[in-house]
Amino acid sequence: LIMVLFDYIVVGAGSSGCACAARLLRLLPNAKIALIESGNDYLAPPPAKNKDTGSAAGANANDVNDGATNASTTTSDDYSKPSHFPKTWAGPANKKYRTVPQRALNDRQISIVRAAAVGGCSVVNAMIWMRGFQKDWESYLPMPIGAAGVKNNGDNDDTGIEREFEWLEERIQPVKYEGNILGRKAVEAAASLGYKPAHNDDDSHDWRWESPGTSTTMRIALDQDGRRQDMYRALGADDNRITLLKGMAERLIISTDKKDGDNDNDDEQSKMYASGVVIRMEDGSLESIILQNDEASEVIVSCGAIDSPKLLQLSGIGPKDLLQKLEIPLVHDCPAVGEGLKDHVMNILSFEIPITTLLDPEMFSPNSINASLYDESLDAQLLFTDGGSTAHYLPLSLLEPFSEKAPSLTVYGRAKDAMAYIAACLLLYTLQTMIAYIPSYRVKLESSLGILINVMKPTSVGTVMIRSNDPNDAPLIDTQYLSEEHDLDTLVKATKIAREIVNAEPLSDIVDKEILFGEVDDDERQAIKKRCSPYHHSTGTCSGCLDDQLRLKGIGRLRIADASSLPFHRGFL
Numbered sequence: 161l162i163m164v165l166f167d168y169i170v171v172g173a174g175s176s177g178c179a180c181a182a183r184l185l186r187l188l189p190n191a192k193i194a195l196i197e198s199g200n201d202y203l204a205p206p207p208a209k210n211k212d213t214g215s216a217a218g219a220n221a222n223d224v225n226d227g228a229t230n231a232s233t234t235t236s237d238d239y240s241k242p243s244h245f246p247k248t249w250a251g252p253a254n255k256k257y258r259t260v261p262q263r264a265l266n267d268r269q270i271s272i273v274r275a276a277a278v279g280g281c282s283v284v285n286a287m288i289w290m291r292g293f294q295k296d297w298e299s300y301l302p303m304p305i306g307a308a309g310v311k312n313n314g315d316n317d318d319t320g321i322e323r324e325f326e327w328l329e330e331r332i333q334p335v336k337y338e339g340n341i342l343g344r345k346a347v348e349a350a351a352s353l354g355y356k357p358a359h360n361d362d363d364s365h366d367w368r369w370e371s372p373g374t375s376t377t378m379r380i381a382l383d384q385d386g387r388r389q390d391m392y393r394a395l396g397a398d399d400n401r402i403t404l405l406k407g408m409a410e411r412l413i414i415s416t417d418k419k420d421g422d423n424d425n426d427d428e429q430s431k432m433y434a435s436g437v438v439i440r441m442e443d444g445s446l447e448s449i450i451l452q453n454d455e456a457s458e459v460i461v462s463c464g465a466i467d468s469p470k471l472l473q474l475s476g477i478g479p480k481d482l483l484q485k486l487e488i489p490l491v492h493d494c495p496a497v498g499e500g501l502k503d504h505v506m507n508i509l510s511f512e513i514p515i516t517t518l519l520d521p522e523m524f525s526p527n528s529i530n531a532s533l534y535d536e537s538l539d540a541q542l543l544f545t546d547g548g549s550t551a552h553y554l555p556l557s558l559l560e561p562f563s564e565k566a567p568s569l570t571v572y573g574r575a576k577d578a579m580a581y582i583a584a585c586l587l588l589y590t591l592q593t594m595i596a597y598i599p600s601y602r603v604k605l606e607s608s609l610g611i612l613i614n615v616m617k618p619t620s621v622g623t624v625m626i627r628s629n630d631p632n633d634a635p636l637i638d639t640q641y642l643s644e645e646h647d648l649d650t651l652v653k654a655t656k657i658a659r660e661i662v663n664a665e666p667l668s669d670i671v672d673k674e675i676l677f678g679e680v681d682d683d684e685r686q687a688i689k690k691r692c693s694p695y696h697h698s699t700g701t702c703s704g705c706l707d708d709q710l711r712l713k714g715i716g717r718l719r720i721a722d723a724s725s726l727p728f729h730r731g732f733l
Contacts, residue, residue: 166194167671168439170460171409171471174280176722177462179328185399194449195397198408198437199276200252202239203390208519213285239283240387241379242526248284253277257466264620264642265689270617272637273603273696274466281464281696282381283389286527289334289379294369297321300727325368332381333393339376339544341512342609342670343382343530346544347374347684349667350533353660358534367408373537380526407439407447410631412459412475414491414715433716434459440631453719458717465698465724466624466644470635473626474700478717486629488607492714496704500620500727505641506614507651507688509658510675513607528610533661539616540654542661547608609671611658612693617652619644622700639698642689651688703727 167188170181175382180194234251238244248254254275279284339347340447347357356372382388382535394400436450437459444663451457460470472478476491478498483490532545622640627633642648662671702724705712708717 164447165192165196165452167402167452167454168190168460169186169194169196169449169458170450170462171196172462172464172467172722173199173278173392173397173404174275174462174464174722175282175391176464177280177460178395178463179192180460180721181402182329182399185396185401191453193402194404194405196405196407196409196437196449197276198406199253199278201278201392202236202281203388203392220629226389236586240448242287242386242388243528245286245527249273251284253283255634257637259637259639262639263373264640264648265692268690270639270641270694272466272639272694272698274464274698275450277535279390279392282389285383285696286390286529288527288529289329289332289381291325291369295373295664296692310329312381321671328395329368329523330397332389332391333383333394334379334389335382336377336379337526340376340546342667343376343525343544345667346531346532346609346661347376347669349661349664352664352686353657355533355691357532358532359528364622372532372534374533376531377477378525378532379528382526386526387522394413403446405439406442408631408656409463410438410440410446410472410474411716412437412461412471412477413450414475414477415486431563431716432714432717438550460719460720460721462720462722464722465701466635466637468720468722468724469624469628472497472712472720474629474631477712478626482625486626488629494705494712494714496702497622498624498701500700500703501623501624501637501639502618502620502700503639503641504616504618504697505618505647505651505692506612506695507692508653509655509662511609511611511662512672512675513609513670514672529540534616535657537656538650538654538657540650541612541614541616542658543612543614545610545612546611557559563699594595608675609662609667612695613654613658613664615647615654618645621700640695641694642692648685648688651692652684655684655688661677679684686691697723697725699723 165721168181168184168191170177170193177195181193184191184193208399234247234253238247238251239253243545253275257272257274259272261268261269270408273284275284304464351357355668356373358375359369359371381391383389398404401425401531409433414432415435417431417433434451436448439447441447451459458634463471469586470476472494473483474488476483476489477493477494480490480493484603525546528545528547529543530546532544533544620640620643622638622643623636624638625636627636642651659674661667662674700723702712702720703726705714706720707713707724710721710725712718712720
């Protein structure tokens with residue numbers, strides 16, 4: 161084992177980890193900070209051009225042909241182009257996790273998008289930038305919105321949540337844009353049914369915070385060239401004073417501070433503290449990243465709501481019975497680790513519109529999203545989308561039913577599944593070819609209206625538990641989607657509202673018909689169970705074991721700073 165000393169170790173270079181590392185550097189410019197990440201840097205700037213030939217020293221992302229790109233082969237261009245974001249889910253950045261069979265969804269195993277990448281899930285998401293609702297943050301944070309807190313080492317900035325958002329937005333610089341003709345007509349149709357505009361469309365209110373109602377104003381995290389914002393560099397985590405370590409964190413190192421005179425009956429939990437992280441390097445070797453012998457030094461886990469509880473459990477911090485079953489030495493019995501998993505679940509409706517409605521490609525929104533509606537009485541959100549991303553998403557969706565189905569237990573069943581899978585692959589490649597080389601077919605696919613119907617504050621609660629003591633094994637993810645009737649009832653009611661909006665003028669003037677995928681089911685509840693999918697907004701899996709400063713109770717010098725720490729599922733996460 162090679163040992164390296166640091167003042168702070170941040171595990172996970174996703175959005176949270178990058179923000180933590182950059183903020184630490186700003187507060188403590190002389191601190192030695194390690195940022196650990198297992199994934200690649202997919203948004204790295206292209207190589208500098210050769211002075212003699214004028215060509216790039218390596219492959220240039222901008223040279224990739226947009227239309228002819230194979231949808232199953234993810235290129236560097238796909239990670240940076242906003243409309244290509246569905247293709248990144250089939251690429252190497254996605255860990256391709258799946259849930260255990262979901263009883264409420266007819267035993268479907270749902271794909272969960274989590275990224276191993278410098279920048280984390282910001283490399284594969286839809287780039288929507290929303291703060292959420294003020295009241296949600298106010299109910300959670302120990303200080304009110306905009307409150308002045310402790311001064312940062314003489315810095316004039318305060319530590320209120322308003323200032324924190326401003327710090328992020330100064331660096332990310334989310335682009336504000338207006339939805340296209342589909343978004344405007346959707347909002348007008350909703351208005352005819354009594355829905356009022358949200359405050360963020362009214363200059364007399366602070367539009368940066370979300371509010372109930374309809375809106376065609378969206379914000380998206382793009383850079384000045386209209387490409388996906390690079391969170392790692394935008395937040396400043398690429399500073400050369402931060403050491404980026406490429407490797408997978410296998411476990412935390414927990415030490416015990418024993419003093420002379422201590423006896424075995426003393427409460428050792430209060431003396432346990434994180435002293436480092438063991439990571440598996442790319443060459444397979446193990447390296448110990450150790451904290452300096454200073455009580456101010458800390459390990460900050462920012463692996464996300466799926467992988468943070470996984471790392472804690474692999475380190476012996478979690479439910480005692482689980483750890484003993486998997487023969488992992490118990491460090492700290494903490495039943496709350498892995499509990500409290502929540503995620504937004506959505507129903508998707510699609511409608512065909514005339515090709516002439518969207519003739520100009522510039523009319524497509526950057527990530528296809530054009531308008532939103534938040535129904536406060538239902539706690540439901542509707543997002544209205546165009547078909548700009550359909551040509552990238554549809555081919556990949558053909559294989560989704562195979563990933564959702566549990567393996568057959570019989571030889572005949574496995575052979576039948578294999579034949580069906582091969583047929584789907586042939587259809588996928590045929591569709592990819594048609595999209596790439598037949599412009600009229602591509603335009604036909606893009607001529608659609610989609611509505612994403614979302615339960616904003618789900619009551620269904622799941623878990624994340626490791627399945628073995630092998631760090632390479634994916635955890636058991638039980639999201640419990642729609643296990644609570646409240647969530648299914650909300651989707652049914654919101655789906656009815658979505659269809660009412662589509663049937664109202666002026667949206668009804670441009671909608672031809674609803675596009676139905678798969679088997680038609682007259683029972684709306686069953687239809688939703690068959691086609692619903694997650695937003696991939698997992699939260700809460702470490703919230704029950706932290707104090708209000710995100711410190712893990714019972715273990716010193718250890719914090720969890722990511723979506724797993726949120727004890728609520730805020731709107732627009």
